[in-house]
Amino acid sequence: MTPTGYLLQHLWLIPLFPLVTAALMLFFGRRIPKNAVSMFCVGSVGLSFVYALGAVMQLLAAGPEQRVAQQILFEWLTPGPMQMSGGHLVRFVADWGYLLDPLSCVMVLVVTGVGFLIHVYSIGYMGHEGGYYRFFGYMNLFMFSMLTLVLANNMLLMFVGWEGVGLCSYLLIGFYFLRKSATDAGNKAFIVNRIGDAGFILGILLTAMTLGTVRFTSVGLPDVAANPGILQSLNSAVAAHALASGAPVLTAIALLLFVGATGKSAQLPLYVWLPDAMEGPTPVSALIHAATMVTAGVYMVVRMNAIYQLAPIAMDVVAVVGVVTAIFAASMALVQNDIKKVLAYSTISQLGYMFLALGAGAFAAGIFHLMTHAFFKALLFLGAGSVIHAMSGEQDIQKMGGLWNKIPATARTFFVATLAIAGIPPLAGFFSKDEILGRAFERHPDLWFVGFLTAGMTAFYMFRLVFLTFLGYSRADEHAEKHIRESPPTMTVPLMILAVLSVIGGWIGWPAALGGSNQFEKFLEPVTQSYFVAPFEGRLSVNATPLLGHEGPFATETSREELLRVVEERNKKPSALEYLLMFASIGIAVGGIWLAYQFYRTKRIAPELVAAKVPRFYQLLLHKYYVDEIYDAAVVDRVKDLGTALGVFDAKVIDGVGVDGTGWLARFGSTLSMWWDKWIIDGLLNFSAKLTQLSSFPVRFLQTGTFSSYAMLILVGLAILLAYYGHHMQVLMRGAR
């Protein structure tokens, strides 16, 4: 039974609501009162959430294998013939269509749900700021772009959303555009993302050239045979032995797409924009730079997982980049003093975890962590915003402290989120992080070990944040101290809802080892299992797998059953190792918390002394490994030098030789031409005139000008004429008579 329902046939409504209000705000917002702005903008996102929830319900009514709803609004680029790299022609289609499958279900609910809570929060947080309507206009435009990104049914449309969220990110980072640091941060985010996007575009083009399509899948569409999607094309190419696991072109596609993902999801080496992006208003950091936009890279890799699973080298790259980013960013978070910067590095680190999961082949675990991370990181950012709000704009945690009872709701929800991110069971972060670490261990113990260390560091820096911000004595200045107050309910209620989600959000993926059944992974299986086990463990041929309801030519029943059996087996066996890893994760989390306690509560270890013991390393961390400085020296300054050199080239060669030289030539040419005109052309005319004058010299004196002389001449002439013809006249007259 294919899924049906009103909402599934009108998926386009979900992104439409925020688009309408965004247009309203950006065109007429100045004239709309604040209350109406809040109502429209928050309401439209709420409406999107309700519609998304309804659509997901209708999709869930279908069986697990049939959960694909796809709908094409119109053919976006006119279909035309395209020559593939193989040389034969295909009919290339790019449509404006929406796809709802388990993966986009998760994304659309996270985006609209968390997005809605953050919008509600923004009513309180942005209430006193100028440009209220502009803020909400951008936010709604962001929601539209993000929903286009996650609901798109092909890579090109996904790219539209991808660029749209990038634009909104830029606009919102630079929201306080009178502050130079904010506009600089916006520029940095935009430019660094461009580098990643270049890779993404090349990846899309290479996919189109290799597979002849950019549509993810054609399941659920009437024209499957005529316009196969990426999954279908890949399946037939593998079946025809045109492509195999590890084919260079697939590795190239996967790596190019991953370059795009590193830009958007702030992975090494393109992560540098995210810490600076904290210049934007805090709800923006929560929505865009923690919960949704930065996870677009993760989503994209999972969406293209069929290609990744056929490119083991690219998978290794993803895993290594992810885990290195995770520990690298976590180490920088250890020493930051800006509350938002700590969270920013933490976000980079958690995104690294997600990529570690993807690289290890645990796509569902990556998305699982994406979801739980959206809950607790949004909560952390919103909590941080509430703290900043209470502290009259102070962001330095060295100047906070003792806020636990002064802003109780914020402090307690923040603490819940901290437990969740630290990986304390049974909060959300524990399940997703444990799942990732377990799968990383299966892939390679070294990957697990680095991730394991990162988990300890995460617990440490998060509890450092909590201890310095909420506990101990207050280090705030007098002015800020006097104005500390709890935020209004529009801000604290979303915090509480997110806190609940941070607690229970992970239960949906309760692992088999603890008596659950990991419903989450099962739910995503139709999307992620397409090539599932094969490339890593070598147990099954790649051709054996069913592709999202579409049977490949090699997908015989026996091999499919065998695949399912292997999957089932792995899900079932709760080995001793699994328990060991789980206890190790909990152990290191608790260890990190204990260390933070020693450092910042009991003061048995003085942070200053530790820093003094390893001054070089401390300085390295404090200066964020000098990456910004290295980039400045290696890239930015070189680009500027190139600009200067081009300027000199422009002045000397283009202007000097090109423009001035041409000018000189033109002037020289016109001088020549003028000479020619004056002496040759005019000269000829004058010459002929002179000649006429000269030749007329003897006769023109006949013209006396006096009419009596003319009359005389006429008379004389007449007389001569008469004398000459007199004879004939006589004859004529005689004849007449």
Added chain:
Amino acid sequence: MLPIGHYLFLGLALFIIGVIGVVTRRNVIIVLMSIELILNAVNINLVAFSRLYGDVAGQVFALFIIADAAAEATVGLGIIIAFFRNRETVLADEMDLLKW
């Protein structure tokens, strides 16, 4: 009836007087008057031959020429007045702008 020769002689005399007037006189008004004489010489010839041959067409022609002479005198005098306003002269030898 007088023989035709008398009429022709009168016409010839008037014509020669007119031509001499046109060629020799400096005053343009007198030149105009001389032209009238020439035209009237022609008229006498026409009327004489008309009577000789008993054909009335010659007399009709003469009437046309009289009307034409009146018109010509009007235009001519107009030109002279306009010229006089510009140059304050009616002497023909000073009207030499077309020379050379």
